[in-house]
Amino acid sequence: MVAHRLEQAINSLSKEIQINHFNNVKNIDVKLAKIMAFNDCSVIRPLVRLIEDNAQYDEAVFLIIHSIESFENDVYINEIINEFPYLVKKAHNWATILLIRILNSNTARECMIDKVSLTTSAIKNSILFLLQRINAEKTNFYEKTASLMKVINPI
Known part of the structure; x- marks a missing residue:
């Protein structure tokens, strides 16, 4: 009910x-x-x-x-992380804003780093796309994006 x-x-x-x-x-x-x-x-x-x-x-x-x-960060990031491939296609501007908001919170960023390593390549690629977009638009964000980029693309 x-x-x-x-x-x-x-x-x-x-x-x-x-x-x-x-x-x-x-x-x-x-x-x-x-x-x-x-x-x-x-x-x-x-x-x-x-x-x-x-x-x-x-x-x-x-x-x-x-x-x-x-x-809670753990709950919301666990759910939202799976939606990034969809969001990148449907609403990449809002997907970027969502990721920036996660990056701006130390605890949310750490939670994202922990969870992204366990995701599919499609999810990682969509987040990498957003991170590259953020770095191109906001050069002062590199410090916040670097640790997440390392988990996604360890090369």
């Missing part, structure tokens, strides 16, 4: 985004609050898949990001 209500809440948010294209920040916030009230980490991956680069309002996407980040 709870799983069904959670699924309905996620579907309601998804429909809101599809119909209004991140246009109604208040509705998205209300629907996200209903989802997050379940305190269930299984929502992370479906929420990540709602993120789009061409969203009407960045604030609406940040509501999703903040919701995802409200889980």
Whole structure:
């Protein structure tokens, strides 16, 4: 019964985004609050898949990001890491922002380093693409990206 209500809440948010294209920040916030009230980490991956680069309002996407980040680093990174190949194709700008936010937190960055070594080559390649993009755009980030790049590409 709870799983069904959670699924309905996620579907309601998804429909809101599809119909209004991140246009109604208040509705998205209300629907996200209903989802997050379940305190269930299984929502992370479906929420990540709602993120789009061409969203009407960045604030609406940040509501999703903040919701995802409200889980413990170990939990949220374990879930989100698997979505990077999808995100790079669908929303590479937001994927870059998500990775920058992880890199900016020492504990999140260390958690990411621990987990990335256990992932598939597709996941590693998508994260490497983002790291290279970050380094090209933000030269002051090399110190933060270097340790993660070493794990992905040890050569």
